[in-house]
Amino acid sequence: MADTNDITLKPRRAPRQARSQATVDAIFDATVQVLLADGLQKLTTIRVAERAGASIGTLYQYYPNKQSLLFAVLERHLVRIGDTLEQAATAVHHTPLDVMVCAVVDAFVKAKTAHMEESRALYTVADALDSQQLVQRVRARNRAILSAMLATATDVQFDDLATATFMFSTAMIGPMRAVIEGNAPSKVTRSLRKQIGALCLGYLEREAQPRASARSRTDKIKTAA
Amino acid sequence: MADTNDITLKPRRAPRQARSQATVDAIFDATVQVLLADGLQKLTTIRVAERAGASIGTLYQYYPNKQSLLFAVLERHLVRIGDTLEQAATAVHHTPLDVMVCAVVDAFVKAKTAHMEESRALYTVADALDSQQLVQRVRARNRAILSAMLATATDVQFDDLATATFMFSTAMIGPMRAVIEGNAPSKVTRSLRKQIGALCLGYLEREAQPRASARSRTDKIKTAA
Amino acid sequence: MADTNDITLKPRRAPRQARSQATVDAIFDATVQVLLADGLQKLTTIRVAERAGASIGTLYQYYPNKQSLLFAVLERHLVRIGDTLEQAATAVHHTPLDVMVCAVVDAFVKAKTAHMEESRALYTVADALDSQQLVQRVRARNRAILSAMLATATDVQFDDLATATFMFSTAMIGPMRAVIEGNAPSKVTRSLRKQIGALCLGYLEREAQPRASARSRTDKIKTAA
């Protein structure tokens, strides 16, 4: 696999016949399967083609090189997570902070857990590939989503929204990744959502200022005093 | 690079002469340098040997295969971080929680930041290597260290110490890794310690119970009321 | 591209409909274009088909294999040069030697220069193809043309006409090819016709015997003496 620079990562051809679309899909799926079954080290283009029931030549008709294959798989995964996040986040615009955190963490953990094996495999892919660009693009999108959501919290607001968002998103990733990579006591795995929720909420509440317009309980007390 | 199973990862010989030790070190350092300069993809045994000023034959006298080389580098890095953590943690046994968190986060961020490039490079190595075992061992040690520390907190105690420790350690990793991989706004990078401190403390305070025996300031106030 | 032996080089079907003929022509032209634009190395059947606005399937309906394609192009080029030569040569039958040489060299240089790029590209093709047979056939024809012409020279005759003809034709090729391949000082390129004329004439006059029947100026002088 050559250097990543100056290599096209985009799939080569938008197939026009129904037959080809099936082939493209088969190759894509085979890539995921080989990745899960054998790991990145043993993922060779031949092996992928074989598992897809296609010839090596066919594979290269649709993906110009090995990287583009992995890239495609990685991209779908990340986009999928991003989409899930977006749905969840959008749904809780204009709600209190704790509702937001709950919703987002829930969606995130659920999405990652549902495709846990794929996630694990793709961590490997992400840094074997020089996928900085893709990863950063996706992360930027995710932060934008979270940012937009947090800005509408009914009970609080943030001095430094960018930082809060960054910490929020990366705070989720730390424990989640540890679980995915199998480095967690099993007890944790079960209560993961609650724990990550606590982590994020603990941080965000600390950093938030109460919002003047919408008075929270605390405000009332303070005011009363 | 052959399969990871059934391959010795331990350095081949514990060299007894000073000259040999120098060679081993040179090879080790060269590995790190090549890793930083060229990345894992371009790290070949020959290149390492050349940079070390040795021949491949010599390299293979001390490291039975490429993996063992990378393993050694990875191990030192992880152990170094662990040691730093241990020192910091031990120093703040029997102090209040906030002091503990501050000390540990400080040490962690400082250690990672000091060897930032090495850290980045080694994330790649850790994935490529089937280094599950090593990583888990190290993480287990780190958790033990933190656990032992938290248990002596003067102001709080934890129902579920294992979980708290797990979340504590992984919470640090999430944002740190994002920064190392260059996915963070520069503003964050500067205030990283404070932010990660807030993240951890926010979580731990939520999960902690006040310790009956050693009354904290809060207790006193409450009691006074 | 398979072995040259046992492969049909002739176009596969002599198309009878106008539409087909257009397709054949398009493919033929595309071949030349690709050859000029990308060189022989990058000339693939697909690329040719694409440029011709046809599909590979169609290409293979008219040309049984890649070689036949190149062969056709090469042949046209050589035949074209040959035709030019023939016209020029026929026109100067029964004239003095210097007129003949002038005419032929003129025609040759003009023809080659007009399709200079094509010429250059086709040198490559001729080598890659095992086109010995074609080349030899064409050269034989050319020699026959020149031979026939020289035999009618009004002022001289040749003891060894075959040799003279051979030298004549190849003498033109040497400098011409060097110019085409870009290995000539630009000054030469401009005066090429005159130079090649001098080369050929210098040789032929040396090798010629004055013709008894038609007395040249030299004869008269000698006789007068």
Add this chain to the structure above:
Amino acid sequence: MADTNDITLKPRRAPRQARSQATVDAIFDATVQVLLADGLQKLTTIRVAERAGASIGTLYQYYPNKQSLLFAVLERHLVRIGDTLEQAATAVHHTPLDVMVCAVVDAFVKAKTAHMEESRALYTVADALDSQQLVQRVRARNRAILSAMLATATDVQFDDLATATFMFSTAMIGPMRAVIEGNAPSKVTRSLRKQIGALCLGYLEREAQPRASARSRTDKIKTAA
């Protein structure tokens, strides 16, 4: 075989042990042999390695790619011809033109004929390789050699030495190449030296001016008259 641009054509390693030098030579020779026996089309690195009695890996230790192999062979051939030419030319400095031409043509034809098969094979190589640079360098050298020689002719001098030299050198190539490629009547092949000599001399005498200082026989006669 990849594109020629941005590819190192120089041999990879100057071997330090005697053993390697033998290997390099073996590979080199094998390349020539395969070229002669099977032609460029069938020349594969594996085949070369096999014939050299080496492994493919060994081949690539000394030649970074297939092109460099061919390049090396081509270079030696051209340099060899050039050297022969140089020797011959230098030996006849300060002699009359006809002596010079005889000597040079003799050397040229002899050199080419001696390695006739190699010559034929290398014509193919020369334009498969983008060896423009090499070829032009060599031709420039050859022209310089001839130029220097012609300048010392005792009986004549040239107004336009560059052009004369160019024509001289390319005039030799035309017929020679035709013979090598098998496109010549066998009769010619035998008298080739004489014929090429006549060709060159015919041209050069035409283009030369008599040298005032050193009077030739003709001069004397004229003067006498």
Add this chain to the structure above:
DNA sequence: CATGAATGAGGTTTCATTCAT
């Protein structure tokens, strides 16, 4: 007739590892 998806032999090249010197 036209299409273009599929094929797969075959080519180039890399690099971890061995072993004779």
Add this chain to the structure above:
DNA sequence: TATGAATGAAACCTCATTCAT
């Protein structure tokens, strides 16, 4: 012990050609 030449399995990728639709 040190060396570095040699090894060769194995990876990636191309492209002429076929054939079902």
